[in-house]
Amino acid sequence: MALLEVEDLRVEFPTRRGALLALDGVSLEINEGEVLGVVGESGAGKSLTGSAIIGLLEPPGRVTGGQIRLEGHRIDDLSYEEMRAIRGKKIGAIFQDPLTSLNPLYTVGRQLVETIRVHLALSLEEARGLAIELLGEVGIPAPERRIDSYPHEFSGGMRQRVVIALALCANPRLIIADEPTTALDVSIQAQIIALLKKLCREHKTAVMLITHDMGVIAETADRVAVMYAGRVAEIGPVKRVVKHPKHPYTVGLMGAIPMVGHDVERLTQIEGAMPRLNEIPAGCSFNPRCPKVFDRCRVERPELMPAGRDAEAACWQFDKEARRG
Amino acid sequence: MTAYILQRVFQALAVMIVVAFVSFLIFNFVGDPVDNMVGQEASFEDREAMRDRLGLNDPFVVQFARFVGNAVQGEFGISYRLQRPVAALISERMPATLELVGASALLSILIGIPLGVYTGIRRYAISSRIILTLSLAGVSLPTFVIGILLIYVFSVNLGWLPSFGRGEVTHVGWWSTSFLTVSGWKAIIMPSVTLALFQMTLILRLVRSEMLEVMRTDYIKFARARGLPDRIINFGHAFKNTLVPVITIIGLNVGSLIAFSIITETVFQWPGMGFLFIQAVGFADVPVMAAYLVMVAAIFVAINLLVDILYFVVDPRLRVDRTVTSGSGE
Amino acid sequence: MSDNPLGVTRSESLLQRILDSDIYYSFSHSPITILSAVVTAIFFLSAAFAPWVAPHNPFDPATLDLLDAFTPPAWEADGTSKFLLGTDDQGRDILSTIIYGSRVSLIVGFSAVLFSVVLGVGLGLLAGYLGGWIDSIVMRLADVQLTIPAILVALMIDGVARILVPVHLRDVVAIYVLILAIGVSDWPRYARVTRGAALVERNKEYVSAARVIGVHPIKIMLRHVLPNVMGPVLVLATIGLALAIITEATLSFLGVGVPPTQPSLGTLIRIGNNFLFSGEWWITLFPSVALVILVLAVNLLGDWLRDALNPKLR
Numbered sequence: 001m002a003l004l005e006v007e008d009l010r011v012e013f014p015t016r017r018g019a020l021l022a023l024d025g026v027s028l029e030i031n032e033g034e035v036l037g038v039v040g041e042s043g044a045g046k047s048l049t050g051s052a053i054i055g056l057l058e059p060p061g062r063v064t065g066g067q068i069r070l071e072g073h074r075i076d077d078l079s080y081e082e083m084r085a086i087r088g089k090k091i092g093a094i095f096q097d098p099l100t101s102l103n104p105l106y107t108v109g110r111q112l113v114e115t116i117r118v119h120l121a122l123s124l125e126e127a128r129g130l131a132i133e134l135l136g137e138v139g140i141p142a143p144e145r146r147i148d149s150y151p152h153e154f155s156g157g158m159r160q161r162v163v164i165a166l167a168l169c170a171n172p173r174l175i176i177a178d179e180p181t182t183a184l185d186v187s188i189q190a191q192i193i194a195l196l197k198k199l200c201r202e203h204k205t206a207v208m209l210i211t212h213d214m215g216v217i218a219e220t221a222d223r224v225a226v227m228y229a230g231r232v233a234e235i236g237p238v239k240r241v242v243k244h245p246k247h248p249y250t251v252g253l254m255g256a257i258p259m260v261g262h263d264v265e266r267l268t269q270i271e272g273a274m275p276r277l278n279e280i281p282a283g284c285s286f287n288p289r290c291p292k293v294f295d296r297c298r299v300e301r302p303e304l305m306p307a308g309r310d311a312e313a314a315c316w317q318f319d320k321e322a323r324r325g
Numbered sequence: 326m327t328a329y330i331l332q333r334v335f336q337a338l339a340v341m342i343v344v345a346f347v348s349f350l351i352f353n354f355v356g357d358p359v360d361n362m363v364g365q366e367a368s369f370e371d372r373e374a375m376r377d378r379l380g381l382n383d384p385f386v387v388q389f390a391r392f393v394g395n396a397v398q399g400e401f402g403i404s405y406r407l408q409r410p411v412a413a414l415i416s417e418r419m420p421a422t423l424e425l426v427g428a429s430a431l432l433s434i435l436i437g438i439p440l441g442v443y444t445g446i447r448r449y450a451i452s453s454r455i456i457l458t459l460s461l462a463g464v465s466l467p468t469f470v471i472g473i474l475l476i477y478v479f480s481v482n483l484g485w486l487p488s489f490g491r492g493e494v495t496h497v498g499w500w501s502t503s504f505l506t507v508s509g510w511k512a513i514i515m516p517s518v519t520l521a522l523f524q525m526t527l528i529l530r531l532v533r534s535e536m537l538e539v540m541r542t543d544y545i546k547f548a549r550a551r552g553l554p555d556r557i558i559n560f561g562h563a564f565k566n567t568l569v570p571v572i573t574i575i576g577l578n579v580g581s582l583i584a585f586s587i588i589t590e591t592v593f594q595w596p597g598m599g600f601l602f603i604q605a606v607g608f609a610d611v612p613v614m615a616a617y618l619v620m621v622a623a624i625f626v627a628i629n630l631l632v633d634i635l636y637f638v639v640d641p642r643l644r645v646d647r648t649v650t651s652g653s654g655e
Numbered sequence: 656m657s658d659n660p661l662g663v664t665r666s667e668s669l670l671q672r673i674l675d676s677d678i679y680y681s682f683s684h685s686p687i688t689i690l691s692a693v694v695t696a697i698f699f700l701s702a703a704f705a706p707w708v709a710p711h712n713p714f715d716p717a718t719l720d721l722l723d724a725f726t727p728p729a730w731e732a733d734g735t736s737k738f739l740l741g742t743d744d745q746g747r748d749i750l751s752t753i754i755y756g757s758r759v760s761l762i763v764g765f766s767a768v769l770f771s772v773v774l775g776v777g778l779g780l781l782a783g784y785l786g787g788w789i790d791s792i793v794m795r796l797a798d799v800q801l802t803i804p805a806i807l808v809a810l811m812i813d814g815v816a817r818i819l820v821p822v823h824l825r826d827v828v829a830i831y832v833l834i835l836a837i838g839v840s841d842w843p844r845y846a847r848v849t850r851g852a853a854l855v856e857r858n859k860e861y862v863s864a865a866r867v868i869g870v871h872p873i874k875i876m877l878r879h880v881l882p883n884v885m886g887p888v889l890v891l892a893t894i895g896l897a898l899a900i901i902t903e904a905t906l907s908f909l910g911v912g913v914p915p916t917q918p919s920l921g922t923l924i925r926i927g928n929n930f931l932f933s934g935e936w937w938i939t940l941f942p943s944v945a946l947v948i949l950v951l952a953v954n955l956l957g958d959w960l961r962d963a964l965n966p967k968l969r
Contacts, residue, residue: 087549087550087551087552088551088552089552092551100543104641105641114557115551118552464954467901467905467947481932606909614811
């Protein structure tokens, strides 16, 4: 059984011109201790999937279908209070901008201690000890001194380290990291990603790494889910997806990445842009941009289906293959 | 810390000098003080003698220096209308105004802030919508209309509360207070409610929009993602972050209360500085107007200074020593 | 170079924005907003056509009869249907004085807002577009004035003007002094908004381009910056109208506003206040209620407008 199972998840935003379907049947699994990368253009529904999993969709957005199961138990139908007990304790989260993720008016120590004591039955002293330990673990120098510093007294990279410590402090089973390095200096991005990976390996924490940076995924993730227009287009092991992408969208995506050791004259580019939520075409949502489009794609919507070894893609090409084989 | 406060004090002094100058211009050049004092019938020689005696023939700078010197000592000349020293008039009336403003400030803060926080947190609740709609009515009710309505209901119809004056006042040193007698307490209820209502609704609405603003921030989202209980998020994290703007609001609020006390004092014939001032405006009693302007400016500047220092206490970012920040880079 | 052809599309987009379906939708789905629009319209129309709408001309001494004085409202025992809301101490019909009074209130309110907008937007454009020391001076001034309540500024200006103007002219110029005082007291809000927008626009490519090819700076500001501040200024001006009406009423109530010969709602309340204790409550209460309803309706409209033009602010 996977640690986290998302099955046919639908998220809607009601508007006066009818509901906008922001997530339309997203399915994915994350195994214990595994790093699942989630990639896609902005608006593809990556972050929304993350928010739906931790139960923090911005109103008026709401889950209207499907299931989310953590360790086999449904968590999408829990009350706010029940879900709150899971957040931080079982599922941690890291957001994009470390500069704004910390409350500017409290010391990092206070924010750590308060989070620790909400989830673990520790005394003030013990919690402070754990906080110092965590700060040391995420690579803050002189943690026993820096614990009483305010967020503005840290640099961006250091702040993101504090955020990671905060996300890890109750030793959660899963961390949802939503673009954790996008706001950081390029030179620091790699350090933070390496740190995240190391810590999660040590703590046996699974990670859902949301990013639009395929490079980060290729280096970090075990498996990758490619999202397009509120759906998962393809999911599978990173190496396979990078080397042998199946879904035409993934093929285009990989073609747009410069690869070391590949003598490609020019990078290919997908024509057009992702449709807006209120104008998603019938059939496969990628069909207007797809180089391999055929009649069925314009009418019927493909679900994820086996597409060779280790591969699942939502594309009718593979349906034909399945029938032939 | 010291540098920050010193800077603020200098700014405050600069503002005071500007105000003193404006006040001096009004005092000396708006209308002819001699006209006002001796009347139309006085002869030219009388006038010149008067001018000399008042120092109006001295150079401009000397006159201004003398004005500032006098103002610092609380000396603003003689009221045209009442023929008494302005300083005495003001010091007699100041306690009444300050007690009224103090009571109203407490009322508007103690009711406005909790309601603002509540409507900010329970954004979609029916009770919040009702409070908000009522608060808009509060903003639309001019202070003097509130006063008249209260007088009509509680004095004219029910006869419960006095419609004018401070009741029986007790003198404690030079201060006169209405808080030591029952009639004093009864007398201050309606004026303070009248004065507080408008400010209360303003505070409520501003606190609410600040709360909504903070609730949208990333650190509140992150606090939720860490599983902190709502109680801690709302009061520990969100409310504390609204404090800086709220302190500003309260600072401005006290300033407004002083301004609007003019109206309340007129409606309830409250014997304070505002009532004195409005009579001075009506009679073109320049010394009283100039003195009031300087007094009110002094109070404003003092409040603003206090607000600046409070910022410093609330927000650690202002306390930062720049060398520490730059030293912590990676 | 000819006139910027964009000018046409810009004014069109402004019109579109006002008539945009979102705004129309939020209007038609908010009964309170519709109600306040209707109330405001009634006030505006009756004020504009006061001589035809009002049942009596309260300021024509020939029609006044002191025997009619202190008639209570029509539904009271001594009331008469001739004077729906009763009469005052001089036998003037209260309903008519309210209609004429709101006319004065609205004229002063509108003129004062117009004054503030022109002054504030003008100074804001200058400060934002020219920058430098002009910007510092204007914005410092605005900051300082914003810390002083508008009513106090208005009172001071009114007081000073009162001294400067010879006694026999005071009543004649009172209304203009009032407009000036209220107008000056509220300009900083407009200046801030406009300056902000001007700063943003100034640095955009097309503005630099226009400058390089020698389009007059005033033309640039009017064509490119002004349309961008119309929305926020409209919201501020609506709320400003409510504020100006309140300020005018307050000053008149304090006895330093419009003269009794030309009473506004505030003056009427002031006059009526003298009779509150002797039992003639209607003389002060009806003008008060009219004032509150007018201000509330305008405030509700402003509130709705702000939400409709900027849903994020909710």
